[in-house]
Amino acid sequence: MIDPTTENLISIGRASRTPPLDQHVSTTWRWALHGLRGHKLETIMVGGRRKTSVEAISRFLVRINGDTAPPAAASRAHEAAEREADALGI
Numbered sequence: 001m002i003d004p005t006t007e008n009l010i011s012i013g014r015a016s017r018t019p020p021l022d023q024h025v026s027t028t029w030r031w032a033l034h035g036l037r038g039h040k041l042e043t044i045m046v047g048g049r050r051k052t053s054v055e056a057i058s059r060f061l062v063r064i065n066g067d068t069a070p071p072a073a074a075s076r077a078h079e080a081a082e083r084e085a086d087a088l089g090i
């Protein structure tokens with residue numbers, strides 16, 4: 001979550017032009033609104049305008065380049081296995 005008192009807020013447009021992103025602004029908007037690999041770029045509304053932060057971009061890049069969100073089927077299978085183990089007292 002973005003902390004506006006401690007993080008460096010920037011517009012989505014400026015974030016798109018800031019290294020290491022340096023990409024089309026629509027890509028950054030898509031990451032903020034819809035996400036990538038199960039992770040969304042954190043944003044905050046300030047005065048009716050959507051902003052992100054340099055720190056949020058760093059967190060986003062770490063998340064998308066690390067482990068991806070587990071597929072829903074694998075997650076459900078894991079939860080079912082945990083319930084079965086609990087029922088058996090394991």
